[in-house]
Amino acid sequence: MVEGVIPLAQASLIAAAGGVGKSFLLLSLAREVAAHDGGWLNASRLFGGSVSAQGIAVYLTAEDDAIEIHNRLNALGSIPPRLYVVPLPDAGGAIPLFAPNPATRAATTTPAWTDVEHQLLAMTRLKLVVFDPLQPLCALDLNVPENAQFVCSRLAALAAITGASVMVSHHFAKREAWTPEQAREAIRGTGGLVDGVRAVYALWQARNEDAKAVLKALHLPFQRGAVVFGGVVKANGRANLKVVTFVRDDRGLLCDRTADLQRSKTTTEDLLPQLKQAIAGAAVDGKPYTKTGINGVYERRFEMPEAFHTIGKHTLVAMVETLLASEAIVQAMADRSKSVKWLDVPDGELAQGDPSFSVGFIKRHGGQLEQREGASNDD
Incomplete structure (x- = not known):
């Protein structure tokens, strides 16, 4: 039947x-x-x-x-x-x-x-x-x-x-x-x-x-x-x-x-290329991510495509670790930094020792994100 x-x-x-x-x-x-x-x-x-x-x-x-x-x-x-x-x-x-x-x-x-x-x-x-x-x-x-x-x-x-x-x-x-x-x-x-x-x-x-x-x-x-x-x-x-x-x-x-x-349903594996692209783009814009902390990928996930907005913290950090293990991304040190923490792609300016950090803070505006003057994105 x-x-x-x-x-x-x-x-x-x-x-x-x-x-x-x-x-x-x-x-x-x-x-x-x-x-x-x-x-x-x-x-x-x-x-x-x-x-x-x-x-x-x-x-x-x-x-x-x-x-x-x-x-x-x-x-x-x-x-x-x-x-x-x-x-x-x-x-x-x-x-x-x-x-x-x-x-x-x-x-x-x-x-x-x-x-x-x-x-x-x-x-x-x-x-x-x-x-x-x-x-x-x-x-x-x-x-x-x-x-x-x-x-x-x-x-x-x-x-x-x-x-x-x-x-x-x-x-x-x-x-x-x-x-x-x-x-x-x-x-x-x-x-x-x-x-x-x-x-x-x-x-x-x-x-x-x-x-x-x-x-x-x-x-x-x-x-x-x-x-x-x-x-x-x-x-x-x-x-x-x-x-x-x-x-x-x-x-x-x-x-x-x-x-x-x-x-x-999109699996976390399907989203890895998008995560790599988001990390690379943030570094180019002078607003690089870190794995965890106030600039961590989870804390700033709403700057990424919508697919990342509902992903849990442990899952998102694990995705970053997967990219690091495959050397699709690296952790770099920048001027005035005391640790190797900033995320970038291997051939990115930040990873190659020529970082550029934007000045300002991120503010949500009408569902979009805009850069505002007056504060630093660095630690």
Whole structure:
């Protein structure tokens, strides 16, 4: 269904806390499957993988009404004819598909499940069935292992006989989750739900400090709840276990920005040539840097390109040491100096014994730096 993430003809579960955005993401997946023409060039990426299947998609929602569904679908684009969406609040309300047997109290399916199953079997080229969420459609106590196993067995059987991916959404218990392992443990109910399906995908809210870093890297303003992480937390077989970074767009849809984030991240190694150039330029201008101290590269990092503004002190000093070790830069002594400390490139005037120091101090002005008369840049 989704390469490396959601298997075809198997039962899968997607779990998250309420309000994270799993329902809209599932609706988007259903629309993409129904609209997909089979060409790999046109395959959309959802849940961290490429949508591979094409055909009929059925989405049954027990929480969203028709108005909300239409608003979301219109925000996604044209509605493909192979997409069937049933907002149960407008169809008489959610009816349990699984319930205790009145006589034995054992878990069983209801007539509503049989009805839905017959209709799905009548569809040709059915590729995706979504039940969102599971709890209102199940009158069983899912904390009981036998009940969870029964529900999962029926979902797996439906997937097997239809050849479609059968997905159910479920909620987290009221606990925090910051990692894939914690997200798996946070899934509400017995472990039988997780164990009984083929794959489990979880979404969890990013902490504020992580969200701020992500949004800053993408040049986006900070908004609470805008960043969500997701990943496969259980898989039977090979799977893509990388954590995906989602950012909520103006429509409220969680969009995979992992690739954009990777492109925006520049490693310290990538920045070494820029650091060398900044050191050389400062020496030519008569305002050379030192490795540390009041003229240190960290203390004066805001004179450098913006990429250096958020680098930590120890990292920036380590970058200078890397350049020194490779002899890309050197430390030189100038007149009136008592130590070898000024940074320059080997063939620079300062390194060659002909230093030139500017008089004045650095002042920030309108986001730019300007030289002011009246003070020395030297120690």
